[in-house]
Amino acid sequence: MWKWERMASTLLKTLLQARHWQSHRTFLLQYDVAARQAAPELAGRGPSVAQYGRWINAGVKRRPHPGACRVLEAMFPGYTIDQLLGDAGTATMPRQRTIHHGISAAVQSGSPAVSDRLHVRWEEARNDEPPPAALDEELVMATDESARFVRQARGTVDATVIEQLSADVADLARRYLVQPPYLTFGPLSDLRREVFVLLDQRQRPAILPNLYRVAGQLCVLLAHASMDLGNAYAAETHTRTAWLCADLAESNLLKTYVRWVQSNIAFWSGKYGQAADIAQAGQEYATTGTSLLRLSSQAARAYAAAGDAREVEGALATAMTARDSADPTTDGPGGVFQFDRGKAAYYASEVRIALGGEVNVRRAITDAEEALAYFATLPSDRRCAEFVAAAEIDRVNGHVALGDLDAAEEHLSGVFAVPAENRTVPIARRMGVIGQMLGERRFAGVQQATSLRERITFFGVYTAVRELPTG
DSSP states (O other): OEEEOOOOOOOHHHHHHHHHSSSHHHHHHHHHHHHHHGGGGGGTTTOOHHHHHHHHTOOSSSSSOHHHHHHHHSSSOOOOOOHHBBSOOSOOEEEOOOOOOHHHHHHHTTTTTGHHHSSSOOOOTTTSSOOOHHHHHHHHHHHHHHHHHHHTTTTOHHHHHHHHHHHHHHHHHHHHHHHHHHHHHHHHHHHHHHHHHHHHSSSOOOHHHHHHHHHHHHHHHHHHHHHHHTTTHHHHHHHHHHHHHHHHHHHHHHHHHHHHHHHHHHHHOOOOHHHHHHHHHGGGGSSSSHHHHHHHHHHHHHHHHTOOOHHHHHHHHHHHHHHHHHOOSSTOOOOGGGGOOOHHHHHHHHHHHHSHHHHHHHHHHHHHHHHHHHHHOOOGGOOOOOHHHHHHHHHHHHHHHHHHHHHHHHHHHHHHTGGGGGOHHHHHHHHHHHHHHSSSGGTTTTTHHHHOOOOHHHTTTGGGGGOOOOO
């Protein structure tokens, strides 16, 4: 039976459906490809879920930013922004389960010649269930709209708004564990902007500490993402703001996290002594076992990288003591704010590898395996691909140091499968170290070492850094 319906959706939505790009994540990937050519400053800064929903469902009240217009027109050559965001329901057509091959091919080519036929949305029959991915996108958009209503509709900030903001931060911290950094960067930036607007308004003094705490959490997450994506300057700038907010909020827990991120920035910039000093200084605010575990573990690996074996043992001893009393549930919003036993174990593994010597290397492999075993017990929505890859790389590093290339190749297989958008700066740098080891004289002429090194080189060509927001 034919069903006829005029849909309030945009031509953009029809084109995306025809190319199977309609999920928000897929759209962002394609948007970034076009942005690198049309508006490089917008690469990695695609629309939020809510904004994307307005673009495809005829909810735009005014044109997007000129840069975004250029990107959308670059994605679909031959169409203007007014056409793309215009109502696609200017014609009625029978709803059917499949589109004729000739029309489908024309749609995928993006040819304006078939624009009359593109101004319609073909859907499944009304009694069919929507695809799970599409339903998930609708749920996310609806939730985002409800959360925004709470944040903006009450005028002044009260306990309900703080509760919603705290829940938003917790959700973003959880998503940071399981999504590529560039996908969470935009939502983090958008929410921080809303919080800054609230801080610029007149608020009751009793509310301000919690509002500054939320602002600081968002800033430090932006710093974390910026460093993962390879921009140390942006990361340092965000941590300065985060520290100011933590101070105004009088939150020692937030201060320890900021110091940890600052130490990481210095560490991955090769400033190992500075990284160790920052981690040590942060312990002044470590009022929980988990905070102390985080900072002492960080100090240990910074001292190890700097070659200070005496300080390493002291930091590791502090970390081992803290591990017994650590409770990850006390780490504020949870998610990426947590520092659990698995993460502490692969930090210890990295320390032992840096110290060198067969005894330390074998202990490093054991620590890495402990981390992997812990991560395997976590549910999928708490298991971070980057953490698992880091522990696996540490284990591989140990096997290469011992000359066991068969074991190294076996365990590298999972790392090679990590998607490019999850290959953060720490992951890429760790893999680079293994590549350097495989290039040592002892492996000269060993085909297996040469092959692995080539694969590692290729792995490093496509990383999350290529998705970095440049604006």
